[in-house]
Amino acid sequence: MRRACAAFAIASILLGAYGCGSRAPSRDLPATFVWTEDQSVIDPASGRNNIWGGFEVKDGAFTAVRNTARFILWRTAAAETRISIEYALRGNPCRLLVNRAAVGELATSPRRAAAGFSVRLNAGFNFLEFEKTTNDVLTVHEVLAGPREPRRRRHLEEGESLTVGTEWASGRLEFRGRGVLGITEVLFHEGRRTARTFDRKPGLLSRRIVHAFDDPSPGFVTFAARSGSFDVVENSIVRTPAAPFPGTVPRFTGSPDVFILLIDACRPDHLGVYGYARPTSPNLDRFAADAVVFENAYANASFTRSSVATLFTGLYPESHKVRILMNKLSEELPTIPVYLKGKGYRTSLFTATGNVSMNMGFARGVDDYFPHIGEWRRAEERNLPRRFDGWLDREGPLFSYVHFMEPHLPIVPPSPFLDMFSAPKDRAFVHGVLEEFQKKINAERSFGPEEVRAVVDNYDAAVAYVDGELGKLMKSLKDRGIYDESLIIVLSDHGESLYERAYWGHGSKVYEETARVPLIVKFPASMGLKGRVEAVVELAGAFPTLLDLFGQEVGLDGKSWLQAIAAVGPDDAMAVARSFSNVGDFGLRWRDRYAVVNLASGTDTLYGRAKPVFTEIGAGEEDDVRLLFKVRFLEWLGRFAEADDRPVPIDLRTLPKNELENLRSLGYIK
Secondary structure (H helix, E strand, O other): OHHHHHHHHHHHHHHHHHHOOOOOOOOOOOOOOEEOOOOOEEOOOOOOOOEEEOEEEEOOEEEEOOOEEEEEEEEOOOEEEEEEEEEEEEOOOEEEEEOOEEEEEEOOEEEEEEEEEEEEEOOEEEEEEEEOOOOOEEEEEEEEEOOOOOOOOOOEOOOOEEEEEOOOEEEEEEEEEEEEEEEEEEEEEOOEEEEEEEEEOOOOOOOEEEEEEOOOOOEEEEEEEEEEEEEEEEEOOEEOOOOOOOOOOOOOOOOOOEEEEEEOOOOHHHOHHHOOOOOOOHHHHHHHOOOEEEEEEEOOEOOHHHHHHHHHHOOOHHHHOOOOOOEEOOOOOOOHHHHHHHOOOEEEEEEOOOOOOHHHOOOOOOOEEEEOOOOOOOOOOOOHHHHHHHHOOOOOOEEEEEEEOOOOOOOOOOOOOOOOOOOHHHHHHHHOHHHHHHHHHHHOOOOOHHHHHHHHHHHHHHHHHHHHHHHHHHHHHHHOOOOOOOEEEEEOOOOOEEOOOOOEEOOOOOOHHHHEEEEEEEOOHHHOOOEEEEEEEEHHHHHHHHHHHOOOOOOOOOOOHHHHHHOOOOOOOEEEEEOOOOOOEEEEEEOOEEEEEEOOOOEEEEEEOOOOOOEEOOOOOOHHHHHHHHHHHHHHHHOOOOOOOOOEEOOHHHOOHHHHHHHHHOOOOO
């Protein structure tokens, strides 16, 4: 009996030593975890490190493996604070930026050194970027925001929580500590919310709590330390790609002609095919009867150059790097014209904007380039339909991209469209739209109802003008007998705010009305694809759709539109659009909700489906939906954590006079 008791005691001691040993906190917690408390320390030992990109953990420190390496600090409130950095640097001084603002340099020091900077941290995410040159060696041992805490913090102290997105996630999180861990699981099955909350306590000997993930639905899990404190000691969560859609993928037979016709700044809710009462689009309405109409299509950027770069490449702005007005498309990226030229197509590009030009990188792979670019004072006949008609005599197969500027503000359509929806008495305001309208916008004065109505009348007339031009293009295709078996895509690069939120235009904002676009795709008649699609799609899907139709696969950011056609009703796809800034607004559409997230300020706004535009949902309402948007967006953004971050800059001195005048008259440059 004594031997048995002794053996049991020894076994208990051994089990206790194994189960209660000081297992180290996990060192691989990603930036996609959402914390409720300030993050003050970034170092490999703490485990609460959010490595955004460009670093690797080597020998107990972060070593920069890219010329731009960055951390994220999460803060609950904006505040002035001091950041201390322990580092070593061989080579040249390294520039430090906080939220894209330069704050100083790290001096060269082959041995471990310290540097301090006074900075303002925003509520939410704060981006700490280290810019070095290729041969420099930067090692960061620790980043500390504010004073050092008297003791090491656990990941979850009492009263704190951690939220993890669960969509297409499998694996587990293992916590270690003492106390009670509250767990709340929230899932959205076909948009309907389900939730359950329960408490877990660690085992008497092991002090472990393990939570597994296995549901592919959108959702999240929140872990809250109701009492005691816990560390995350294992993170084995992996993201699995969504299953391919069932059924046979339709394919091209041969090489049909392909035409992409883009109406700049066109809102779908101002077209008859999308339910608009005014007769703005009779030609497009007839065209839609032969086509697939996507009811919820979104641009991936709310300004032309970035959006068309995504259209051409199938890459998000985070990949192709055309994110601000001073970036152009890289010559290294494959594009639709390059791809189709390689397949034997005769390619052309007709453009009326300096944003989509040879100098901006869009004419690669283009055989025949037709720029109609000049100062944007009056809407004049730009001969696009006539020159397009002549170009169609080339031997095929044919590909053409045609970019109409109307109804981009400010614009005045030519007669007889000028007075189509307004009386001649409005001309005094309408005729001065370029000079006076822009002055009023820049002065940020309020607009009265009559002025707003006059602009909307003018906008609708410009839509009707382009609809007439598109009718001419369609007639040319029909007259040559190539309409039926061609792939014809009619779309816009972004929408346009018409003062619904006291804002005109697009670009600096990414409201739903600036991100949603018309998308009408006529497939070759022999494929038998027609109808309306509710699922959310993105312009990034254009190139992947072409690849699908040709039976080829290339790893691109976008998802083929054929998957949305195969879906029955809305699905859980999320569209992401951005404004023209490095760290600015992102617009997110999922089912019947829309959110605007600003990484620089840490703010977010939620909108619900309503007509004519989405309406804001009050603070404190639908908090689970807000959190779902946040975790899904972080997972989306995390896909680009290790991407090279070197955009191709524009040298304005190299642009021809007509393109400079065009960009200046549109308000893009001064």
